[in-house]
Each structure stands twice: as C-alpha cells, then as structure tokens.
Amino acid sequence: MNAENRREIEVRGDDVDQAVANGLAQLGLSRDEVEIEVLDEGSRGLLGLGAREAVVVIKPLSAEALKKEERPESEPAPELVAEVVEVEPEPEPEIETVAEAVEVEPVADTAVTKTTEEPKTSQEEAEAERQAAQATIETLLAKMQVTATVTTSISEPDDVTGRQINVIEIHGDDLGVLIGPRGDTLNAMQYLARLIVGHDLHQRITFVVDVEGYRQRRELALSRLAERMAGKVVKRQRPVSLEPMPPHERRIIHMTLRDSEDVYTESSGEGKYRKVKILLKE
Structure with missing residues (x-):
C-alpha cells in the first residue's frame, strides 16, 4: 500500500453503501483494507423532500493492523457436535400437545360471533x-x-x-x-x-x-384546453393528440367533449404515456 493510499478521505453518496463504494474506488482498496466511520446515514426524504446524502470517512488500515486481521481460521470446537446431538430426543411430547390443541374448538364460536356483526353502511x-x-x-x-x-x-x-x-x-x-x-x-x-x-x-x-384548490384550477384549465384543441381540430380538419396525462385528467378531457357535435375523443398509449386524441366526427 503506497503513501497516497494511506490518506483518510470523506466521501458522499446516495446511501452509505454508495458512499463507501465511491471511497474505495478513489483509494483503490478493498473493504477489508480500510476502517469506515459513518458520519451521516443520509435520507431519501419523503416524496423527494428532505433528502440528503450519506457521508462516511474512510481510513486505510496500517500494515500492522492488516497483519493482525490476517488470522488463521479457528478450528471447529468438537463440543458443538455433542451439543447438537443431545438436543435430538425432545420433540416427542410436543406432538401430543398439538393434537390436543386441535381437538379444542372455541375458535369456531368466535368466528360465528364475528359473522353475526352487522356490516358497516x-x-x-x-x-x-x-x-x-x-x-x-x-x-x-x-x-x-x-x-x-x-x-x-x-x-x-x-x-x-x-x-x-x-x-x-x-x-x-x-x-x-x-x-x-x-x-x-x-x-x-x-x-x-x-x-x-x-x-x-x-x-x-x-x-x-x-x-x-389546485385540482379545481387544474380541471378548469384542462376543460379550456380541451375546448381550444377541439376548435383547432375543426378548423384544421385533422386530429390532435394531447400530452400524456394521468387517468383522472384524461377523464376531464373526455367529459368536456363528450357532447360535442363536431369532435370525439379516444385514449391511446400505455401506462404513463397514455394520452387523449381529439378527432373530427364524420
């Protein structure tokens, strides 16, 4: 590890994992070769508000620390096998307990009581x-x-x-x-x-x-847009496609022009790209 890689750095990311990955990439080290301190875990916020980046400090381990980390794997303890074997004989009594529980049926009465409750209006x-x-x-x-x-x-x-x-x-x-x-x-x-x-x-x-009152203002604006575009369709004698809209906004366009004598509407596209098309009646 050269001297440049021994420097301590502070890095940021969308979350802690991303910040650590950014820092390791800068240092050219692996996670086993550094010490990581989380200063701020960051937050994605709610609906995009209050979001902040994660902040971590990454410090390369010294050569001595790395040597201490390289310990041989400990041999498995023989007592563990003995303990696991001794646990085996116990399951038998519990089966009888379960069988008895199945025969007791107070739950049925509770279910009947619930079904007699009047549904909410x-x-x-x-x-x-x-x-x-x-x-x-x-x-x-x-x-x-x-x-x-x-x-x-x-x-x-x-x-x-x-x-x-x-x-x-x-x-x-x-x-x-x-x-x-x-x-x-x-x-x-x-x-x-x-x-x-x-x-x-x-x-x-x-x-x-x-x-x-945003939705009311938006509904009024969409109604005016529908009427204006319908007039354009009649004047130019060719259909017009509006920008993609969510379902409730497309419905406003349809409802505004449903009684028109000159044009009709239809939706096309998939998902968030679905939009309303205004066409000339024959």
Missing part, C-alpha cells in the same frame, strides 16, 4: 375513511416538516354516477412544493395516503387530496 365507511385520511395526511405533513391545516369536505355528485367522495384539503402558505410539476408530488402523496388508509381499513378507498 356506506355512510359509516365514508366517515371512517374521512377520519383516517385526515389523520394520515396530517402525519405525512408532519414527517415532511410542512406547516399546514387539513380540512375535509364532500365533493359534488359525479355527473355520470352521482357518487360523492371525501376531499382532503390542505391549506397554508407556500405549498407549491406539495403540488410539484403538473401535480406529480400531490398525486404521489394521494396515492401513498390511499395505500395507508386502505391497508388500515380493509375497504375500497376513493378520497381525493387537494392543496389550496
């Missing part, structure tokens, strides 16, 4: 969802160190199904970081919150998370 499920969703969003905001107020409301009836859903609204100052480009961060937060609440309640989850 849709109103009760909606209320349970509302409370759980609000608590989950408040917890996520606290972990993200974002100061905001969380309220709930009920949406207007859907134009097609007539259904109403819970809306979890976040209010505060400078909350653009919770929305992200084209609502990506907000959609990710909503997805995560739905997963958590759905896991806790074991029921279908449909609530929507909004920040300072």
